[in-house]
Amino acid sequence: MNKKLFLAIVFLAGCDPFDTRLAIVNKSKEVIFYSISGNDSISNSSPLYIRDNDTIWHQSSMVLPDSIVKLEMLGRNGWENFIKEKCRDSKLRLFLFDKNLLLNKTWDNIYSQQNYTRKYVLTVEDLKLKNWKLVYK
Template identity: 30%
Template sequence: MKKIISLLIILASILFSCESVKDTVYRIDIENQSTHTIQYYISRPEEEFVYPNTSLPTVKKVSREIKPSITNYDDSGSNWEVVYKKLPSDKMSLFIFDSDTLKKYNWENVRLNYRVLKRYDLTLKDLEDMNWTVTYTGN
């Protein structure tokens, strides 16, 4: 019985001494203040093209739809400062697309004709100054 209690105490101390699972979310909010549904793509360090190359990737990688007056977010999985240190420059590109355009045209057409509603080339300071919220107004 003493062995079982000792074993339980040891197991409990091991379990409680381990670091808890990281639950921090490093997010950028994308707020849609336009009158149409949008989708976005963020060009991260591991992507095919990163700023200063503002080409769209050869494989379609866009978010789910964001309806008008709705805010969605993108989570980096790690601190954005770490992400920015991996970039070849101090900017990261965020592309906004009309969701209807993505439904109407195949990705190759979107890429080659650069059917982007708006592109934001953002520094870390830009995002901090914007309180981590990119607001698309349709202009």
């Protein structure tokens, strides 16, 4: 039994932690959705899909009203590494979409025309000044 416990502790201690500093703070009364990109283009993965005339929302990219969502990136300094190594000009792009935009346009239209409610273009230094919190009102 002690051997199993020891192996479990070693295994868990060896895992890379997640960087959860980056947070989206939704101070509005509406649900918002987000998409992260390393360039100026919205990713082609929709935060929703429609099946049998029913809208299904992907919870993983949703921020409820008056709430905070912490975004995870693998590694102790995961967000800094991602921004500096994977993002064009070392700037993270975060696109926000309100629910009405997503309901009134198809994702193909949103993607092809690059429609969004708000866009943030941020360096690591910008994020540090904001204490890694992006506030939507």
